[in-house]
Amino acid sequence: MPDLLSFDADRIRAMLPHRWPMLLLDRAFDVDPGRSGSGIKNVTVSEPFFAGHFPAQSVMPGVLLIESMAQLVAVIYGARHPQDGSSDAADRVGYLGAIRQMKFSRLVVPGDQLLLHARLGASIGALTEVSVRASVGSEVVARGSLVVSERPGADAA
Amino acid sequence: MSMTHDELRKHAEERTALNQQLKSLLVDNLELATPASEIGDDQPLFGRGLELDSLDTLEIVVMVEENFGVSISDDDSGVFGSVNKLADFIVEQAGGIPAVENA
Numbered sequence: 001m002p003d004l005l006s007f008d009a010d011r012i013r014a015m016l017p018h019r020w021p022m023l024l025l026d027r028a029f030d031v032d033p034g035r036s037g038s039g040i041k042n043v044t045v046s047e048p049f050f051a052g053h054f055p056a057q058s059v060m061p062g063v064l065l066i067e068s069m070a071q072l073v074a075v076i077y078g079a080r081h082p083q084d085g086s087s088d089a090a091d092r093v094g095y096l097g098a099i100r101q102m103k104f105s106r107l108v109v110p111g112d113q114l115l116l117h118a119r120l121g122a123s124i125g126a127l128t129e130v131s132v133r134a135s136v137g138s139e140v141v142a143r144g145s146l147v148v149s150e151r152p153g154a155d156a157a
Numbered sequence: 158m159s160m161t162h163d164e165l166r167k168h169a170e171e172r173t174a175l176n177q178q179l180k181s182l183l184v185d186n187l188e189l190a191t192p193a194s195e196i197g198d199d200q201p202l203f204g205r206g207l208e209l210d211s212l213d214t215l216e217i218v219v220m221v222e223e224n225f226g227v228s229i230s231d232d233d234s235g236v237f238g239s240v241n242k243l244a245d246f247i248v249e250q251a252g253g254i255p256a257v258e259n260a
Contacts, residue, residue: 098212122222124231127215147215 005031005079015078016071017093021048024064025071025116033079036119039072045110060108065142069132070096072116073148094150097127102144112136126150174257175244178224183240186220187213198241206239221247225255 007015007028016023024041031037043060050058074093108114114134121129126149134142160168180193183202191207200206202217209217214237218229221243227250229236236246248254 097215100216122215122218122228124215124218124229125211127211129215129219147212 002032002035004029005033007031007075007079012071012075015093016074018071022067023071024068025075028072028075031076031079034077034120036117037072037076037079039068039075039116039118041068041114041116043108043110043112043114047110050110058110060112062102062104062142065104065108065114065134066096066099066102066132066144066146068114069116069118069130069134069142070146070148073118073120073130073132073146076118076120077148077150094126094148097147097149100129100145100147102142102146104142106136106139106141108134108136108141112141114141121145168254171254171257172244172248175247175254176240178257179240179244179247182220182224183207183217186216196240199239201239202237202243209237217243225251227251 005028009026012025012028013019013023016025018024026040026042028037028039045058047060049061049064053059053061078093114136117133117135119131121131123129128148128150130146130148132142132144132146133140176198177193180196183189183196184191184193187207187209189207196207202213203209217237221227221229225247227247229246233246236243
């Protein structure tokens with residue numbers, strides 16, 4: 001087994017360029033750099049998006065589930081370079097290239113703890129396919145496949 | 158080569174079936190507007206050919222891995238030249254023409 005890494009919110013903030021209200025990932029663990037990892041996103045009633053989505057019923061937008069997964073993928077990528085804390089790590093974060101497939105099977109509401117999983121798959125050039133899953137307790141809430149792109153100019157490991 | 162006439166014909170039929178399956182998979186996976194029957198064996202897939210882009214190359218990599226168990230790496234970029242080049246690579250990596258179910 002490779003050494004698996006964990007990242008708390010402060011280390012994640014040091015790795016990712018995202019900030020409030022778009023920094024969604026609270027914790028990452030079981031991270032096998034460049035390969036796979038898990039993460040947690042706690043959903044609270046004071047999330048800014050609940051003010052408008054929707055005024056009478058709080059539902060976390062599906063696209064933000066995808067964004068949470070993508071941030072976990074960025075941590076899995078960034079973990080390949082041990083010098084997190086430097087601005088270099090944030091500079092390497094890439095972009096979402098495609099949402100190949102995604103299925104949402106349950107609403108995510110305040111009080112839910114999202115358990116996220118991501119596993120990197122086939123890769124060509126700067127593009128990598130990633131299988132992702134989010135669950136609450138034992139229930140899968142979303143599952144699918146993304147394509148992420150390494151930032152142009154970033155060093156490929 | 159010491160193939161009999163029947164062996165040669167069987168070989169040609171298997172290869173034609175592989176090319177046909179690749180074209181069907183390309184149309185399905187990349188949601189191409191071009192019907193499979195109108196894609197030429199040597200037609201360029203990118204640029205002026207089918208006008209695929211870099212995201213489509215990754216779709217082809219995933220498609221070939223899922224359907225044929227063959228991995229394409231950055232060093233094999235020539236395989237994206239045409240259906241024939243892609244089929245040649247699969248045959249070479251798989252050590253023979255993979256059996257294709259009739260579409």
